[in-house]
Amino acid sequence: MAEAIAGGDLSRLRQLNTQSALRLLRGAGAMTLTELSKRTGLSRASTEDVVDDLLAQRWVVEEPPVAGAMGRPARRFRFRSDAAHALGVDIGGHRVRAVITDLDGTVLGRAQGEVDADAGRDRRLAVADDVVAECLRASGLTTGQLWGAGVGSSGLIDPTGKVVLSVDIPEWTGLGLADHFGARLGVPVLADNDGRLAALAERWRGVARYAEDFVYLLAGLRTGLGLVIGGRLHRGFGGAAGEIGALPAAGWIRAQEHLRRGGAEAGDLFAAARAGDRGSLAAVRRYVRDLSVGTAALVLTLDPQMVVLGGGFSRSADLLLDLLRRELDKQCIRTPEVLASQLGDESVALGAVRLALDDVELRLFGIRP
Known part of the structure; x- marks a missing residue:
């Protein structure tokens, strides 16, 4: 897409400018031509071109x-954040969510749909x-106004956007997620694990926007994980970093079983616990x-600023956070901050959008996030 910005007949130097x-x-x-000329180091004539x-x-x-x-004001120009858009899709075991944003990340549209847990590919x-x-x-947009898309789902997903292994979603292993959506949308598509996104x-x-190192726990009917080290997703x-749940001794495989007491749903059990x-x-x-x-093992290994x-x-952080802090106090040399996410159910879809926006900005501005 970078060629589309600069124009096919422009030189590499013109593209960089x-x-x-x-x-x-x-x-x-907003900047004037004079301001932009000074900041870029280009002549005024080149800047105007x-x-x-x-x-x-x-x-x-x-x-x-x-x-x-007063007088004739200098012309001022600003970047259009609405000149292109990105899509984020979260495909889970029971639900699919999507959001569309402009280049500033402002959400312009959202949608969701239910799907049976045992539904096939x-x-x-x-x-x-x-x-x-x-x-x-x-x-109110069309696919022609998208510049990229990101897709999140459970399982091990390789850099090409293919699901290498999934034990949670039927018939998911071997699926080329990026290929599927790329063919339908006609834009570059990236895919990654939902915990990472x-x-x-x-x-x-x-809550971790100022943290350089943190552990993210995607806690639900299964436990997912994302690691940020040095400000970058690890x-x-x-592509298998953080798959500590595969180790039985870590406790994550059996953890959710405790919340199925008497056949009750986890939400009902949390409500009963809250009631005493x-x-x-x-x-x-x-x-x-x-x-x-498993969380303590990661904390001892990475010494992160926080666990999210x-x-x-x-949603039941009022019950879980203090208990988790106490357990980490018992097992860790230094317990980091333990905080609850405030992003709600859209966190994976938003992360998928961010993944797409990072790729768009690389193509558009020539810089990596």
């Missing part, structure tokens, strides 16, 4: 003159396609005890 001007306009708001190209391609817009200004993808279509309708969202606009050599039911409180304590084992509790169970 264009990207430089876009980066400055994106970060600085670049801005004229960007105006024609609708990447920038001229601001109206300031009301009441074709049925789940059909629901996802419908949800994406509904999200586009809600935003939720961590990416948390780093973007959640995937590992083969002793059996339910004991079940919650056992759940947290198992959750803490997200996912569906974060």
Whole structure:
């Protein structure tokens, strides 16, 4: 897509100049030609040529003159965050969510749909396609206005967007998620594990946005994980970083079983515990005890600034956080902050959008996040 910005007949130098001007306009708001010329180091004539190209391609817009200004005011230009859009899709065991944002991350449309937990690949993808279509309708956009998409789902997903292994969703192993949505949307698509994308969202606009190192727990009917180290999402050599739940001794495989007391749903059990039911409180304590084992192993290994509790169970953070802190105090040399995510059910979809936006910005501005 970078070629589309610069134009096919422009030189590499002209393309770099264009990207430089876009980066400055994106970060600085409205600027005059003189200001932009000084910041880019280009001559005024070259700056004017670049801005004229960007105006024609609708990447920038001229601001109206300031009301009441004396004399002939200098022309001012700003970057158009609505010039392109990104889509984020979260495909879970029971639900599919999608959000669409502009380049500033402002949500313009959202949609969701239910899917049976035992639904096969074709049925789940059909629901996802419908949800994406509904999200586009809600935003008033078309696929032609998208510049990229991100998709999150459970399982081990390789850099090509293929599900290498999934034990939670039927017929999911071997699926090329990026290929499926790329063919339907006609834009570059990236895919990654849902826990990682939720961590990416948390780093973007959640409680961890100022943290360089943190552990994110996607706590729900299964436990997922995301690791941010040095301000960057950590995937590992083969994309399997943080898959500590595969180790039985870590306790995560059995942790959720404690919340199925008497056939009750987890939400009902949390409500009973909140009301003081002793059996339910004991079940919650056992759940947290198992959750803490794998978490403590990660804390001892990484020494993170914080542990963020997200996912569906974060709604019951009033019950879980203090218990988790106490368990970590017992097992860790230094207990980090333990905080609850405030992003709600859209965390994975937002992380998928951020994944897409990072790729768009690489193509648009020539810089990595």
